[in-house]
Amino acid sequence: MNEHELHDAVSKLPKSIEPPRDLWPDIEARIGRRSWGGMRRWYWVPLAAAAVLALFLIGRRERNTWDITTLAGRPLVGDLRLAASGRLHVGDWVQTDDSSRALIAVGKIGELQVQPDTRLQLVVATPSEHRLALARGMIAAKVTAVPRLFFVDTPAGTAIDLGCEYTLETDSLGKGLLHVTGGEVEFQTGSRTSRVPLGALVQTRPGAGPGTPYVDDAPAPFVQALVGFDFEHRHARTVRNILALARPQDALSLWHLLQRVDSGLRGTVYDRLAALVPPPPGVTRRGALALESRSLEGYWTKIQRIHFRLMILRGLRDIDPRTGLAR
Amino acid sequence: MAFRDLYRQHAGRVYALCLRLTGDVRDAEERTQDVFVRLWDKLGSFRGDSAFSSWLHRLAVNVVFNEQRTTSRRERRVTPAADPAVLERTPRGTVEGLGIDLERAIAELPDGAREVFVLFDIEGYGHGEIAELTGIAEGTSKAQLFRARRLLREKLEQ
Numbered sequence: 001m002n003e004h005e006l007h008d009a010v011s012k013l014p015k016s017i018e019p020p021r022d023l024w025p026d027i028e029a030r031i032g033r034r035s036w037g038g039m040r041r042w043y044w045v046p047l048a049a050a051a052v053l054a055l056f057l058i059g060r061r062e063r064n065t066w067d068i069t070t071l072a073g074r075p076l077v078g079d080l081r082l083a084a085s086g087r088l089h090v091g092d093w094v095q096t097d098d099s100s101r102a103l104i105a106v107g108k109i110g111e112l113q114v115q116p117d118t119r120l121q122l123v124v125a126t127p128s129e130h131r132l133a134l135a136r137g138m139i140a141a142k143v144t145a146v147p148r149l150f151f152v153d154t155p156a157g158t159a160i161d162l163g164c165e166y167t168l169e170t171d172s173l174g175k176g177l178l179h180v181t182g183g184e185v186e187f188q189t190g191s192r193t194s195r196v197p198l199g200a201l202v203q204t205r206p207g208a209g210p211g212t213p214y215v216d217d218a219p220a221p222f223v224q225a226l227v228g229f230d231f232e233h234r235h236a237r238t239v240r241n242i243l244a245l246a247r248p249q250d251a252l253s254l255w256h257l258l259q260r261v262d263s264g265l266r267g268t269v270y271d272r273l274a275a276l277v278p279p280p281p282g283v284t285r286r287g288a289l290a291l292e293s294r295s296l297e298g299y300w301t302k303i304q305r306i307h308f309r310l311m312i313l314r315g316l317r318d319i320d321p322r323t324g325l326a327r
Numbered sequence: 328m329a330f331r332d333l334y335r336q337h338a339g340r341v342y343a344l345c346l347r348l349t350g351d352v353r354d355a356e357e358r359t360q361d362v363f364v365r366l367w368d369k370l371g372s373f374r375g376d377s378a379f380s381s382w383l384h385r386l387a388v389n390v391v392f393n394e395q396r397t398t399s400r401r402e403r404r405v406t407p408a409a410d411p412a413v414l415e416r417t418p419r420g421t422v423e424g425l426g427i428d429l430e431r432a433i434a435e436l437p438d439g440a441r442e443v444f445v446l447f448d449i450e451g452y453g454h455g456e457i458a459e460l461t462g463i464a465e466g467t468s469k470a471q472l473f474r475a476r477r478l479l480r481e482k483l484e485q
Contacts, residue, residue: 003480018339147335163339
């Protein structure tokens with residue numbers, strides 16, 4: 001490996017890595033202890049207020065328009081045809097026809113390609129929140145920032161960036177597809193959330209939200225069975241069909257399924273998942289069936305790590321999908 | 328914005344920095360907690376003359392190095408100065424959170440080389456800033472960077 005190759009590899013390292021466990025409870029407890037007693041309980045109030053005010057003022061100062069550039073044809077920004085480039089203001093709609101495309105700079109954190117036949121609106125443009133609404137069409141986003149700064153609302157829910165690269169499309173009925181090609185995206189509708197890591201997709205529907213994510217090389221019958229379960233009927237035989245078709249590479253789908261099937265079927269799903277990818281230490285069957293966060297998160301960390309190695313090393317090394325280790 | 332939201336927004340970035348600087352998952356978790364506790368104390372002193380994320384980032388670097396200086400002082404009381412392990416200390420635990428070879432190779436670098444490499448090549452600090460943050464000379468920073476890159480190339484070619 002030469003200097004250039006090393007530099008290239010380093011530049012691709014993720015800027016953000018989620019801690020393996022939630023550190024907030026410990027932090028909260030430590031802050032609580034420090035704040036206990038005397039005036040210290042109160043003096044954070046003006047400090048915090050000052051900080052919030054400072055953030056607000058910075059936000060106002062930096063709340064700006066975004067650059068938009070024509071890539072092909074003449075996209076519409078509001079009522080005006082965009083020539084070469086221009087500015088996009090909060091509230092503006094961007095519309096492309098079947099022969100036009102545009103590139104939008106997402107503040108200072110990334111960029112987004114607007115594909116043909118797309119309609120989207122800039123909703124919020126502050127340093128702490130970058131939000132668009134995709135009414136129909138397709139976008140390709142690439143964001144380099146800490147998680148949860150970039151959001152795209154669709155008729156079926158919201159794509160929440162966790163530091164990533166993805167395409168997102170939605171048709172005129174609001175049916176959509178998210179395909180993640182780098183990092184990880186969360187798709188959320190109400191309390192229902194799907195975690196979609198690189199090399200995985202999720203279908204979405206208005207009213208139903210995100211379906212069960214699946215890897216991009218999942219066999220068609222497996223995907224059809226998932227779509228049937230997610231959006232058509234939740235029969236036990238559909239679940240059993242999914243489990244019969246699942247491979248170790250499909251563990252991320254079964255992890256989501258575990259939380260979505262009726263409690264009577266949960267044990268069956270867990271046993272199949274555990275047979276395909278054994279749970280890591282600390283994850284118990286009882287905890288997983290009770291949907292305890294500790295067990296679910298522990299299992300997800302292992303599945304995610306194996307999945308990441310499978311994707312990154314695909315075509316380069318023979319990786320065991322049960323362990324993530326080279327064979 | 329609630330303080331918890333600040334944590335949710337920035338935890339991944341801070342944890343990544345702490346993990347790479349310490350090369351140890353448990354230390355990284357502790358330092359990440361330290362950073363947010365320190366942030367709680369210092370939030371009122373944020374003047375807004377730099378991006379909040381940059382300010383927090385520098386705070387995190389300071390927290391990690393302050394802790395290392397304290398630990399180093401503690402260790403020096405029981406470790407002979409001539410002991411080469413003081414200079415070439417390897418990571419204390421397995422790096423469960425790092426999956427790919429490059430991350431693992433970085434974690435296995437000697438402390439000084441890893442810190443300079445992470446700050447210069449991953450985080451984009453200059454040698455002057457690194458010298459100020461870590462208390463080493465600029466020339467030492469350059470030498471450590473050269474050494475880190477050489478060791479990494481060797482490790483990745485194995």
